[in-house]
Amino acid sequence: MAVILAGGKGSRLEPLTRDRAKPAVPFGGAYRIIDFTMSNCLNSGIRKILVLTQYKAMSLDRHINVGWQKYFCRELGEFADVVPPQQRIDENWYQGTADAVYQNIYAIEKEGPAYVLILAGDHIYKMNYRKLLDFHIENGADATVGVLGRSCSEAARQFGVMEVDAHNRVVGFEEKPAAPKPIPGDPEHCLASMGIYLFTARSLFEELCRDATCRRSRHDFGHNIIPSIIGTNRVFAYPFRDENRKTDSYWRDVGTLDAYYEANMDLIHVDPLLNMYDEQWPIRTYQQNLPPPKFVFADPDRRGTALDSLVCPGSILSGGSVARSIVGSRVRINSYAEVSDSIIFSHVEIGRHAKIRRAIIDKGVCIPHGMEIGFDHEQDVQRGFTVTENGVTVIAKAQSMEGIYDGADMPLD
Numbered sequence: 001m002a003v004i005l006a007g008g009k010g011s012r013l014e015p016l017t018r019d020r021a022k023p024a025v026p027f028g029g030a031y032r033i034i035d036f037t038m039s040n041c042l043n044s045g046i047r048k049i050l051v052l053t054q055y056k057a058m059s060l061d062r063h064i065n066v067g068w069q070k071y072f073c074r075e076l077g078e079f080a081d082v083v084p085p086q087q088r089i090d091e092n093w094y095q096g097t098a099d100a101v102y103q104n105i106y107a108i109e110k111e112g113p114a115y116v117l118i119l120a121g122d123h124i125y126k127m128n129y130r131k132l133l134d135f136h137i138e139n140g141a142d143a144t145v146g147v148l149g150r151s152c153s154e155a156a157r158q159f160g161v162m163e164v165d166a167h168n169r170v171v172g173f174e175e176k177p178a179a180p181k182p183i184p185g186d187p188e189h190c191l192a193s194m195g196i197y198l199f200t201a202r203s204l205f206e207e208l209c210r211d212a213t214c215r216r217s218r219h220d221f222g223h224n225i226i227p228s229i230i231g232t233n234r235v236f237a238y239p240f241r242d243e244n245r246k247t248d249s250y251w252r253d254v255g256t257l258d259a260y261y262e263a264n265m266d267l268i269h270v271d272p273l274l275n276m277y278d279e280q281w282p283i284r285t286y287q288q289n290l291p292p293p294k295f296v297f298a299d300p301d302r303r304g305t306a307l308d309s310l311v312c313p314g315s316i317l318s319g320g321s322v323a324r325s326i327v328g329s330r331v332r333i334n335s336y337a338e339v340s341d342s343i344i345f346s347h348v349e350i351g352r353h354a355k356i357r358r359a360i361i362d363k364g365v366c367i368p369h370g371m372e373i374g375f376d377h378e379q380d381v382q383r384g385f386t387v388t389e390n391g392v393t394v395i396a397k398a399q400s401m402e403g404i405y406d407g408a409d410m411p412l413d
Contacts (some may be wrong), residue, residue: 001113002046002129003104004037005097006121007054007085012256015386015396016362021053023141024060024120025260026345026363028267028276029312029326032063033254034121035285041119042071043243043281044129047078048111051121052100054085054093061366067286083107096219102208109205116204118197118221124263124274125194125251126281128245132198135238142203142233145170145226146196148240148251149189152180158194160222162237170235175222191237194251197221203233243281249275258390261360264343268308268324290314290329302335312346320350328363342374345397358391364398371401 010022017025023034034051041049051064061082072078083104085093094100101108101118108116115136117129127146147162155161161180163172172181174195180190207225211217217224228375229235239306242249250273255262266273276283285373290313293302297319304317312323312329319335328346333339339356345363350356354367358375367373373380374393380385386394 001048001111001115002041002050002117002119002160003101003108004034004041004049004051004119004121005100006034006051006060007057007094007100008122009055010122010255013254015394015399016257016260016360017056019055019056019397020059024057024063026255026328027124027254027260029310029328030287031283031285032060033124034063035283036124037119037121037281038064038068039281040125040127040129040243042284044127044141046117046129047072047076048113049080050107051080051082052094052104053082053128054100057082058086063286068284071284076261081107096217096223097221098208098211098217098225099219100399101121101204102219105208106206108201113201116199116201118199120195122255123195123251123253125198125240126278126283127240128243129198132196132238136198139168140234141198141236142200143226143229143235144198144238144241145235145303146194146198147191147237148194149183150192151188152182152190152306155180155190155192158192160195160226162191162193164191164237168237168239169232170226170237171226173221173222173230175227190348193222193226194240196238196239197226199201223389239285241315243271244273244275244290245278245280246273246275248273256327257360257386257388261343261388261390261392264326265324265341267310268326270308288314289330293317293327298335304333309366334369357392358396362397362399363394365395368401 006023010017027033064082068080072080157176157291160175182190202391244250252263254263293315295317297303302319306322308324309322311327314330317333320333320337324339325339325342327344330346331344331348333350335354336352337350337354342356342359344361347364348361350367351369353370355372359374377387380393
């Protein structure tokens, strides 16, 4: 059985998470972030899934119910259930990752699984969890943690770091240390936790109940559960085996706006690091019934074009040009508009002669005729937009342009 933790605030992704949970944030035009974890479960043959939600979960709940229920047959004991805080044990919301699972221990025990897989719903990667289970069983493990190699400088204060012996048994664990302990013989790299935990069910239940009685605990798998059982239980580290079928393994934590932007921009390369067209390990999602994208050629000066870009169904490029960008569904880009190096969410309209560069524009935004975004960061900030450390301008969902742009400099047709 899989338990997907999808209740985090995702505050570092604001304003994209201002109205939605982080796992529900669109990715690659047609997908949501959680689709990767859900697809990994489905492709791995795991058909008993609890998705634990908490903050701003309406769009995530709708996405799972509309887009994913068709893959599971309740009569055969299969399900993908979205579970908000039940307050079955106490009146608190989830206090940590372990507490989230503990508060739903009744629902897990009711299914009687032999093994419980704990997953994060906000990472981008492809992984066969069956191989993880085989490794867990072969080693007679009580708990197994998915790990991947990272440079010590990258992992510092960002990841939980493992120490292992020659047989991959975990002998030490620190959550987000300032100075990660390197892999023996490789002083530049360490083993970073992926936030993937596989437990033998009985061991999990015992540790969750023990942790729940500890008042000083943060009730978190990385901070409390894993470090506390290393000396008493058989805990192993499972090296990440990528199903992406590329030279380098692909795993991304899109926890910041710049990381999110770069991960999306990966997709428009000639040979992208993440293969979204892989028929052997498909990434599924909810696809609306929409017409194909349309590119309008009115005259030589008004040509709807898209180069090195992804354009989703229902969108119309009515004489506007797009380069190195991702355009969501039901987007309209009007004549003479220019969009480059940007991510455009669904239901956005970009007016004539508007110019967009290095921007993320959330759902439902209407860009006025002649407006320029991403060219003057000070002006963008004055307009109430977010500008990241790397200079990406972000416009919040359905943000109004009234009062911040008068169109005085609009060019004439």
